[in-house]
Amino acid sequence: EMQLVESGGGLVQPGGSLRLSCAASGFTFSSYAMSWVRQAPGKGLEWVSTISASGNTTFYADSVKGRFTLSRDSSKNTLHLQMNSLRVEDTAVYYCAKRLGRVVITGAFDIWGQGTMVTVSS
């Protein structure tokens, strides 16, 4: 069974940092682009970042560019999102998500984790 499990969320003060992780299982992790999508409380879905299957290329939403860094460790089937200079508006549930197609950088998200809550507040 394909599965994604996020961890690392929590409460952090504005300006602080947090590192989210996503452990993948049940599929060939190194063959798929991976992403983070977030959802503020009571709001809709917002794409945050995507990393290519190879890990060589990353893309970020303008709202997080320069503050967030996405990386992957294919030896451990793990995705990491380093979040720095956090703002109140970054408060959301962060979902790790797998692209449907092999290798392609874009497409639908067919597997989602359960999400991890990040709260930025003083």
Place this chain on the structure above:
Amino acid sequence: EIVMTQSPATLSVSPGERATLSCRASQIVSSNLAWYQQKPGQAPRLLIYGASTRATGIPARFSGSGSGTEFTLTISSLQSEDFAVYYCQQYNSWPPDTFGPGTKVDIK
């Protein structure tokens, strides 16, 4: 950036009835559109991709149609487990992926 809109914001339907949800893109996205279902406290679940292809394990009562800028998700006969929020997503002009604001389907 392509802006996605969905209508209606809320759709009240009785069990067994048909539900029709609309999604519109501000620019042409070809058939690069997906639909998701999200229940409270759960992650989104992929229903449809490529505008009309059902994802693995999705019941046949869910169908998608459209191309270009206008898309429709139809649930032919609503079951109790179908009451949820539905989002569309375009992945044609990327980055960024953009999602619609969602349509909540609730019990009439």
